[in-house]
Amino acid sequence: MIHHRGTWVLITVLWGIQSFVFAQQEKASEYYNDSSCYDVKCYDLRISASPDSLYIKGSTSIVATVEKKTLTRFYIQLNDALTVDSVIINEHPCTFEHSGNWIKAITPQKIEVGKMLQATIHYHGNAVSSNVIGGLGIGTTGNSENGCKVFYTLSEPYAALDFFACKQWVTDKADSLKIYITTPKPYMAVANGLLRSVDEKPNNRRTFYWESHYPIAYYLIGFAVGEFKSYNYRFLSTKSGDSIRFENYHCFSDAEWPEYKNSIDKTVEIINYYESLIGVLYPFGREKYGHVVVPIGGGMENQTITFLQNFDFTLVAHELAHSWFGNYVTCSDWQNIWINEGFATYLSYLALEKFYPAEAPDWLNSCLELATRDSLASIYIPADKVFDPLRIFSYYNTYMKGAYFLHTLRYFTESDEIFFQVWQNFLQKYAYKNAGVEDFKRELEAKTGRSWSAFFNEWFYGKGYPVIHLSGNAKNNFLQLQGMVKASSSDNRYSPIPVPVRIQWQNGGDTLIRIVLSDTTSRHSFFFSSPVTAITVDPQHQLLAKFKISFAIDTTPLQSIRTFPNPFNDCFQVIFPTTDTSAVERKLWIYNMAGQQVYSLQTHQRLPQVCLAKLISGTYLLVAQKQEQWYVGRIMKR
Template sequence: MIFKAAAPAPGADTSGDSYLPRHGNGGYRVQHYDLELDYRIGPNRLSGKASIRCVSTQALSRLSLDFGEFRINRVLVGGKPARFTRNQHKLNVKPQKSLPVGAEFTVEVHYVGNPKPIAGIWGDIGWDELTDGSLVASQPIGAPSWFPCNDHPADKATYRVSLTTASPYAVFVTGNLKSQYTRASTTTWVFERNEPTPTYLMSVQIGRYDEFEFPPARVLQRAGVPQRLHRDFARDFGRQGQIMESLETMFGPYPFDEYVIVVTDDELDDPIEAQGMSIFGANHVDGKRTHERLVVHELAHQWFGNSLTVADWRHIWLNEGFATYAEWLWSEESGGASAQTLARSWYTRMKAKPADLKIADPGVERMFDERVYKRGALTLHALRHALGDDAFFALVKAWAAEHRHGTVTTREFVAMAELYAGRSLRDFFRGWLDSPVMPALPGPG
């Protein structure tokens, strides 16, 4: 197995990420975000106060945050006014006094503006307006479109989000709803996210949604659905409880307190995962369970991608490979095509594509290439054959349990797989992860 050298120590305005070094910042780690937000839907106007509790990892005379194009009214560090400048999507802050290493401090940013997505090589990402409401889809660089942050997946923090908007609209934020109160024509919703969460997995959904409750189960599951889609939603998500039970059997206990599904009244290109939440477009609901594999895929991300978050974006196959393989496992479990049948079909399709991508390091422009998803799943299927079902599923459960709410790398997964195999898997992973040419797929043809 071939690995890149470790990234250099990050500077004040870089995370040191091998793919997206300009997203995220060095010199400190965030412990908690407290966001007080007021959103006017018609003019798309967001006013906010962000209180960000941090710990310095080096002496700091200045620091930076990732942030979009808002008007900054004032910035305070430790309760005292601080000087600040803007440089593209960086908010550079200079405290009145330098901060020693290990200092606990709070940065407070007051801002107002019209939130809009962040432009990237994958399109516009972040806060976006719907026909009647708003959504947030932040993977991988969209979080600064609505709050100042240290926008790197490895800097996971807890959150409190208070959002006030017009009362006819329902609000879903990634976190547990703690309170809701109405004054005149507006309602304030307060959510808390107590599990360590990366910025890109924080989401806000605002729309005219009716709440849909699933039958009681070990994990609380609920949904926000436009009224016109109730009947089709009930059909398409009718096996949600069974899917949750099946994934818990394979992956271990669901890692959050509840699971929330939001279906927008608009169409979306793809569903979106957030921490404890998945968002689907109206086009993903047709009353025929056409997109049930996507229902499984997004739920699987709660284990792989959300609870276990990549420490660096080049490891993204650990997110998408597991979520894709979950689709195949559910198909097998629910009486559809077996995982072997699906693996063989996708192997043939991937074999026909150019052999020019290493899924352990696909490159920033191809992070979301279909081959990262499908070849990632094929790698796991081949590993299942190499280990046998008992050892493979024991490995998967241990992987999810030991890194729960943490960050992960390919190197760590390889080490744990070798532990459960009881032998070196160097050649196996070199072939599946580091070679553009796929090895032969094991199992019957």
């Protein structure tokens, strides 16, 4: 899901009055794990709806198997705004109560563990949205002259109960889904899976029957009703060679259609790109991928049929990416939403980089800027925020930071091949099931053969981000770097970070080095064959961090320095040109002719003594510093 940030203001206002709805969700764990244990196999939804009002009338049938203990009470969720007409369990009407968005029915007979349960709930009423981040509603989509009125649903994370009786438990995926939507002509209904039939009904109405046989989480079930135009065709997956159905439902005018058509067609290229990048075929290829244009101020990845506002490239790419991360493998609970949103957001960046490379750097810069807005937040959703949709879907901390974390993880794995192989292994292992952050980490550890606990504890579960301090001082061919890493949050600290630094030379060349910075200051010195003119820290923007960088070129001329004896056998003395009896600090560095540092010394000796018996014979460069003055000289080892 993506929601435009402009809506947050409205959401904040609504939050106070809506929060009671989510208090009801807190009971789900207790009820589904203890009071009423069943495993949903199939949802069968039959709903009459039209874009002319929010009135709906219908039924939900659930086929489930009883788990854990004998079932005597059947609990399921439905918004109180809807009136329940009857609850029928295994063909027997039963007594029930409906309050706090929960239906609690007494089963006519006990149902033993392993036995089938079929429950049908009939209901009607004016639907009310309980979703603070946009929800079920009626709105106008398309442009203002040709826009059409649409009835649509939006369930993530806890609002499926606004239109059908459902078990809002993300790990209990239904194996199959049937949706029958009855609506007056000329409206049509669009939903998950395949359109199996359109039946004429009395009073100028039609029933659209959609069906899916892929496992589906409750919040990915949705439908939309409107006077849609359709744009459908099949395309070839270059990876599998099979054709995939592609369906689009919209209300665009003929004038605006050519532009939208191009954007829609681009989706096919992105599907092929994702298949080759991730190494996993589009997971719902036997049914379809599709879009329906609805006024939801962003997009929602309803399985096989994304609901979206427009066809902005990154929005299309993001929602499509959920087919793999979110729908194929679904987060194990809402604390683990990164499995959905972190990956979908990062994949949309990778698609941008592939198809519009000129726009990718700006996107990445903006992503980092937003990801580091909150210096105290973790990517992981804290346990006390799991019923707070605004935190779960925090644009800064879940989407931007979640995506940039993957970018940094890619850098730390030091191999794109390994990085994307882990994605593939993870997806294949948890195909059509649920998984959390730790499951992904386990695949990463299996592939790389080392622990990633510290990295995840610091960068993912830990609060904030690292602040990398680095100051550079160039003196002709000599460069000194001094730096450290601080954490933006006092609750966090970071293991040493290899920080890439690009060094540019006067001769036009450059080189990329990595210096390891920790939470204590370290100094690094280098000698190059050409004078240093500039440094760029993290030039490829690989680190989820803030930077405090300074760089100065010291133009005071180098003085030459003498050593005795020169050439030397084992030891020599360094003789600074100005006689100075005070015990100021003197620094010495010795480089081989390849520019590698072979020795360094900090001393207060007036005539520093250096012993290098093991050094191999040859010519070396001695660089020295005393107070603000720099010195250089050649030394020869016999």
